[in-house]
Amino acid sequence: MDVPAxxxxxxxxxxxxxxxxxxxxxxxxxxxxxxxxxxxxELPDVGSTVTAGDGLGEVESTKSVSDLYAPVTxxxxxxxxxxxxxxxxxxxxxxxxxxxxxxxxxxxxxLEGLLDAAAYSALTEG
Numbered sequence: 043m044d045v046p047a048x049x050x051x052x053x054x055x056x057x058x059x060x061x062x063x064x065x066x067x068x069x070x071x072x073x074x075x076x077x078x079x080x081x082x083x084e085l086p087d088v089g090s091t092v093t094a095g096d097g098l099g100e101v102e103s104t105k106s107v108s109d110l111y112a113p114v115t116x117x118x119x120x121x122x123x124x125x126x127x128x129x130x131x132x133x134x135x136x137x138x139x140x141x142x143x144x145x146x147x148x149x150x151x152x153l154e155g156l157l158d159a160a161a162y163s164a165l166t167e168g
Contacts, residue, residue, distance in 0.1 A: 043166065044071040046137055050153055051162035052113035054095075057137065058156060065114055065152070068141040069101065069132060072166045077103040080132040083125040084110075086118045086143055094155070099142065101132065113156060116147035 045051075050058045055073035059066040074080065082102040092098055092112035099110040121143045125131060131140040157165065 043075070043163075044137065045159045045163050045166075047159045049137070050113075050156035050158065051165075052111065052156060053165060054111040054113070055166075056098075056111060056113045058113050058153070059141075060153065063147050063149070064119065065116070065145045065147060066141050067098070067113060067143050067145055068136055069110065070162070070166075071136050073108075074133050074136045074140070077101060077108060077132075078105040079103055080129045083129045083132065083142070085121040085123075085125065088118055088121055090118050092116060092118060092145060094152075101129075110142065112145070114145055114147055114152040116145040116152060118143050119146045120144040 055070045057068050057070050080103050084100040086098050094115045096112055097109050098112040101108050122141050
């Protein structure tokens with residue numbers, strides 16, 4: 043299982059890439075593997091406010107429908123529209139082309155409570 047060291051992780055299996063006050067969000071390799079083949083992704087609306095731990099959207103796979111949870115509190119400023127026509131990018135490239143959205147946060151305190159790669163690896167191996 044791939045767990046890039048430069049990312050932060052939620053216990054709900056979302057990852058966060060930090061770029062100033064803009065945080066790119068996606069699902070982890072572990073999550074996409076557990077879901078199976080992704081066939082549909084419901085994205086949040088640009089401009090919507092999300093709260094850490096609350097629903098962000100849904101992922102539908104051949105196995106199930108799973109909720110996506112916001113790993114941070116902030117405002118959605120961008121979504122990956124390519125997932126509408128190619129939801130399988132969540133499976134093939136979860137840390138690259140399979141990103142879900144970009145959330146703008148007020149400050150770095152938004153990262154409190156997120157796990158580093160070692161802690162996330164321990165969570166998924168346990």
